[in-house]
Amino acid sequence: MKEPASLRNRLIVAATAWIAFGMVLAWLILSNVFRVHVTQQFYDELFVHIAELQRLAHVENGRAVLSADLSDPRYDVENSGFYWEIQQQGNVLARSPSMKAAPLKTPPDERSDVGIHTHRIAGPTGELLVAESLEWKDPGKPPVQFIIGTDKRHLDDVVASFNNALSWSLTGLGLSMVVAAALLILYAMRPLGQLNTSLYDVRSGKLKRMPGSFPSEVQPLVDNLNAMLSSVTELIQRARTQAGNIAHGLKTPLAILTDEAYRLQQQGLDTSACTILDQCRKMQTQIDYQTTRARVVASRLSPGAAADVGRVASDVVAALSRIYAHRGLQFEVDVSDSLHVACEVQDLQEILGNLIDNAGKHAKSRVRVAAGAVAGSLIDISISDDGPGLPPEAHEVVFNVGERWDTQSAGSGLGLSIARDLVTLYGGTINLAQSSLGGLKASIHLPAAR
Known part of the structure; x- marks a missing residue:
């Protein structure tokens, strides 16, 4: 039969499980909040750069020329993951020095796509987070399309770095909380250990009552157990006395009946004598059985038997x-x-x-x-x-x-x-x-x- 788990272990396991659940939930929430925050920062940066690109670009005769380079030098490094393009009706008017691959393709614009809107598209070096803006330079011609984007891997790297630091931090915090909870539970359970030791001493016969002072939550239980032990001892003594009294009280009548049966037998009434003797033996058997049983029940209730x-x-x-x-x-x-x-x-x-x-x-x-x-x-x-x-x-x-x-x-x-x-x-x-x-x-x- 499997031994039941101790209350102390159950509390420690429950506290550990709850702390672990809280740490995992905190990790998910904080990681998601950080990802949302960093993603918005990436898009805000793209919005600033696309506004700068529109301000610096001059479109004339099917060509676009920037009056100055963008303030972020990463757009000048080949395959850096930071790209921009200026297109008109699918034709590339200008692109960043970092862009050496095929033109960027964004989903078709709808009537609601007014101002700056965002997409996720395939780029030269992976998935791109792009911001797109349409500008009509000439009402009679198609709009000029300004596209600027950043590789999603840059966002993923920042989030991964944060998640790694967050994991180690929450793991350390969780372990310290588990240790603190375990120490607190062990300290709180000490009176129960003392109570168990006292009960063991009573059961082993070393003590007749449980000594010691316990916390206010446990002391009433100790007082009641001591009172119960005194009551049980008194009941045991009464049971033994009553069993002895019953046996002693019935011995004399049984002896008289047995003697009368033998006298009947001497008078030739064998049938009556045998019947009485047989019933006397049965009565004696039941008396012996019940008095022994009463004595044993009393002994069984006595603590410390060995x-x-x-x-x-x-x-x-x-x-x-x-x-x-x-x-x-x-x-x-x-x-x-x-x-x-x-x-x-x-x-x-x-x-x-x-x-x-x-x-x-x-x-x-x-x-x-x-x-x-x-x-x-x-x-x-x-x-x-x-x-x-x-x-x-x-x-x-x-x-x-x-x-x-x-x-x-x-x-x-x-x-x-x-x-x-x-x-x-x-x-x-x-x-x-x-x-x-x-x-x-x-x-x-x-x-x-x-």
């Missing part, structure tokens, strides 16, 4: 090996070092005790207990035997309260039910399968202790 799997397994095996010594059973314990499960020690003893005892009852010669860590912060504990095992259809039935598949052997049918309830209450799972030894294998998965 049990050493190797030590508990060794203790249980040591006790049971003496019980089954007369059968010569071989008990094997193969548990990795430093394995701790999030479970009360006495509850883990009850889980392993029920399962190992059940394996010992049916094993021929061997019982093996193994444990190791698995993915997902879980501890896997398995109990295997070389007995006759169980058919697959019995793997779930035997977990029911009071159910026994082998009615010939001693037992109340309560051990496996209690074991499953204990494992489930601690957030684990338990299942049965065929063992590699030939018998039954019980596999338990419990959360590892923090």
